[in-house]
Amino acid sequence: MRSIPFRRGLRAAFLAMLLPALFACETVNTTQGGAIGLNRPQRMLISSQEMVQAANTEYAQLIQQARQKGELNRNPAQLARIRSISERLIPQTAVFRPDARGWNWEVNVLSAQEVNAWCMPGGKIAVYTGLLDKIQPTDDELAAVLGHEIAHALREHARERASEQAVAGMGISILAAVVGAGDAGQKGMEYAYQGLRGLPNSRSQETEADRIGVELAARAGYDPRAAISLWQKMANVGGGEPIAFLSTHPSAGDRMQDLSAYSQRVMPQYEAARQRR
Template identity: 70%
Template sequence: MKASKAVFPVFLKRLAGAAALSLLAACETVQTTQGGVVGVERQQRMAVSAGALEEAAQGEYAKVIAQAKQKGVLNQNPSHVARVRAIANRLVPQTANFRPDARSWNWEVNVLSSPEVNAWCMPGGKIAVYSGLIEKLQVTDDELAAVMGHEIAHALREHARERASEQMIASGVVSVGAALLGLGDIGQKGAEFAYMGLVGLPNSRRHETEADRVGIELAARAGYDPRAAISLWQKMGQVAGGEQIKFLSTHPTQADRLKDLTNYSQRVMPLYQQAKR
């Protein structure tokens, strides 16, 4: 017997609700980091495992580094490499203030020769800084620490995992029939969304604000002036012009970001002053 047109949409709505509840039940609520002086204490719902995300990150990072080596653009400027790694060596120990396990991550830091103004840190501490960021912005060490602290903060807060989880839940609700009738492929889907979280989805404004705040605290604790984050983002806005800068995708407005950075840099100034003694 065929279902009537009136009944079928109701069935779909119930199915969608059941699929959403099924996926949400599979989520875990986590506190990825301690709050720090900046007070970033939001709990996060995760549907993708940390292990799946880190495995995807290791594979993607290895691919990027291998391609850079093949093209002859990996760590070509010894001065840039020395600067970036020296700053990382001061920032990484401070990650323990947000999550103690981060100090034991297998950290890697490399510089890629590229005109692109960009930097990133994948889960597990895989960092890349592009020479274009250093050269086009003429960054000071304090400003470079602000960039790297910001990117490290994304990894500490597991924002890529959170983005992948949100996408996985959204996709599961859209394809409700498959989600309910074929839950056996959730593991494979988790791996796919882990990859998307790394390379296919932009950060949200909330993630960017959290990374700004955690990043300036990391920098301050490492002895870098947290106020440099303000001049960094001012430079970023100036150099952007008509050029597409990945840092600025889905970010807070310039005015909102500078206001927040001014406020929070003052909050962590005692940490910077103590580190400089």
């Protein structure tokens, strides 16, 4: 058995190598609080510009592939519907990020059976026909989907996850080298990190996206309570739910409770938007 002084020395060596990366992280809050009162500082190692550049490259490749396969914007009515809802949501992003209105937003529909939608860093949105066909969402529910995905981009969750993974990767590699762990030992550390830090952070990001999404929808004149029925439909399509501790999404019960509370919080914004329309 190794002595306590050895372990202390090991810990000191590990910290000495990892601390420069930690100090290189920038503490930011990517969005303003809005009516939901969001105020969680974020630690970023990777720059926003790097994430947008990477996203633009990935987006261009995906769109080119979809175009070549004839899977891009095949149904004009579906595309017009998604773009119409997006055009009402996008101006509301200024509540959280004034700069977001100037992003180069693009909205497309991809023909695929997957029940999915996304918004990449910088405002590139795609909705899959599988979501439209299998969920059969109302406009209010679609606003909840799009608001949720836009929220991920506003909060730069992809940048936050990449920054966290970069720091964790450095730490795991350094620690594995210091203790002489082989590939199996390093893989075990990676799994431990995901269970203890990675996945819970992903769940918190999903909750933030839910809350911002209902406010964006409410301010655009869409009923924020539709987020509840949307995720109920999602759960039914998804079949059996994974164990909450191992899921990157909140449990269905937790999500419904939170959405119920926050949709009520933004009802004044919804009523005000309805009166203006």
